[in-house]
Amino acid sequence: MIAVEEHLARILATVRPLPATRRALDGAQGCVLAEDLRSRVSLPGFDNSAMDGYALLASDTEGASESSPVHLPVDGDIAAGDTTRHRLRAGHSFRIMTGAPVPEGADAVVPVEQSDGGVVRVAIHHGAAHGAHIRARGEDVGEGQVVLRAGTRLGPRQLALAAAVGHGDALVVPLPRVVVVSTGDELIPPGSVPGFGQVVDSNGPMLAAAARDLGVVASRVGGVADEPDTVARVLRQQLSRADAIVTTGGVSMGAYDAVKAVLSELGTVQFDRVAMQPGKPQGFGVLGAEAVPVFTLPGNPVSSLVSFEVFVAPALRRMAGRAPFETAPVIARADEGFRSPAAKTQFARVVVTSHDSEQLRVRLAGGQGSHVLGSLADAHGLAVVPPDVTQVEAGDEILVLGLDGTNPGDHVHVATAGETVGRPWFGAAALAAAGSAG
Structure with missing residues (x-):
């Protein structure tokens, strides 16, 4: 038998991030950036108001109070989205809405709550400080600034930032496409009532869901008969639509374990007895011209999921451009x-x-x-x-x-640095043995 870290190290030394591709932002959620993303604009792109209120000169409000307000004429309204370049005259004001461009010459905004809300002429009840309630151009992001580093996983917040700084697409590592293949003459589809000797295929839905939980694309093929020609045909069909294939069942020492029989003939899949409980029978290799990774997992449901968590999940994360282990034990x-x-x-x-x-x-x-x-x-x-x-x-x-x-x-x-309670963690040992490839 081989150690858990030995089998995992061989897997991690084999798999690599998928080739980067350019994707529209709408199709890049969950993907990892393959290059630094720089801002094409400043954020904000112009001085704008942080409040509904009045744009004016701060010096024109000096001494304003509830008992002695400053009165200023209102030269018009500036709404968010207004593209007209307004100019403020000393001793005047503009009524302005949140997000609207600040007129040239204005250096403060007084919130409407600190006024009488006048439309033609306004009474200002509080003095304003220079720059009050104005979002300055470029105070968030400067043009040309790196806003997202290569290796960043794109979630809602990162996609919002990418869009805001002028990008409609990005160079990313695509999400791996995983196909789960359940084998066994005894298997029947979920929703069916099993007869004597039959078993509902729970592994297929479980493993496909586990893959989706990782943030990859998963589909499944169930009820594949324990017959070598059938298994070989299904695997060949799936190679064209998969970046990785996960099989469950048919890999132990039984006389009818067709997955092991078929993949052993190809010479690229190695089967091992791994020193673990549950999940001893394991196999891994690559298939086809594109060297698609194939993981063969045991048929018992707990063994299958434990094997997925220990061996398949780290590999899929690496294929997606992520760290094999994103959370420590x-x-x-x-x-x-x-x-x-x-x-x-x-x-x-x-x-x-x-x-x-x-x-x-x-x-x-x-x-x-x-x-x-x-x-x-x-x-x-x-x-x-x-x-x-x-x-x-x-x-x-x-x-x-x-x-x-x-x-x-x-x-x-x-746990940190691969050492916990004085003992090495198998994940850290496997990563060390596999090196930092990928």
Whole structure:
């Protein structure tokens, strides 16, 4: 058997970010920038009012008060979107709306609440300071300034900034397209009532959803028969529409494990027994002229999802131009003792609790069998028990990986520098072994 970090390191050393492509902003959400983005304009592009009120000279309001207001004629209205270049005369004012261009010569805006709201002539009840309530041109962003660095993931706020500084598209790493293939003669579609010997395909929807949770594009093909020609045909069909393929089932030592039989003949997929529980049978390689990564996961549902979190998710993030691990494991204290298999890394499903500023605490989330979906649905994270630990005692500190890319709990002690509780974290060890390629 090989260690978890060895299998993961081989995967991370193989996959690379997808080739960058230029995308319209509307199609770039979730993508990672492949180049620095510079502003083509200043923000704001012109001096504008931060308030509804009156644009004027601050010196013209000197001494204004409720009991002794300053009266100024109003030369007109300036609304947001007004493109006329207005000029203010000393001793006069303009009524101005929020976001509207400040007229030339004005150096302050008095909010309407500090006036009588006059339309032809206004009474100003408070003196204004120079620059009051004016958003100066370029005070947010200067023309030519780098506003988003390469490697930034584009969410709503970043897309808003890109659009505001003059960009309609961006050079990005596209979102990987993942196809999940479920194999097994026993599988029937979700929504069907299984008969004797039949099993509903829960792995396909689960893995496709896990991929979408990562922010990649996922589709699935279910109910593929355990027959080599059928498996080979399906895989060939999916190569044209996939940047990565994830199979579930058909990779153990059984006589009818067609996925392993087909991919073994291609010579590019290596099958290993990984020292982990659950999820021992694993395979990884590349297929086709485009060297599409293929991940073969076990058929038991818990084994399948744990394998996805440990091996597939880091690879897909790297393909998307992101860090393989975007959240570090956290350190929590066990509420109860439990056994762990010798010489294997255990990934135990746990429920996480926290109280105020106390350290996180964890307990097992029900049964730990690789087929038990109930405890998987209840779990908040995976407790990672190293292979040299066979007994976790109540009160011991252990590592917890969040499920679905999250940090488990509100008050966390985050593991750093790959060392936690005096033990190396498999993710840090794999990254070190794989190098920084990609």
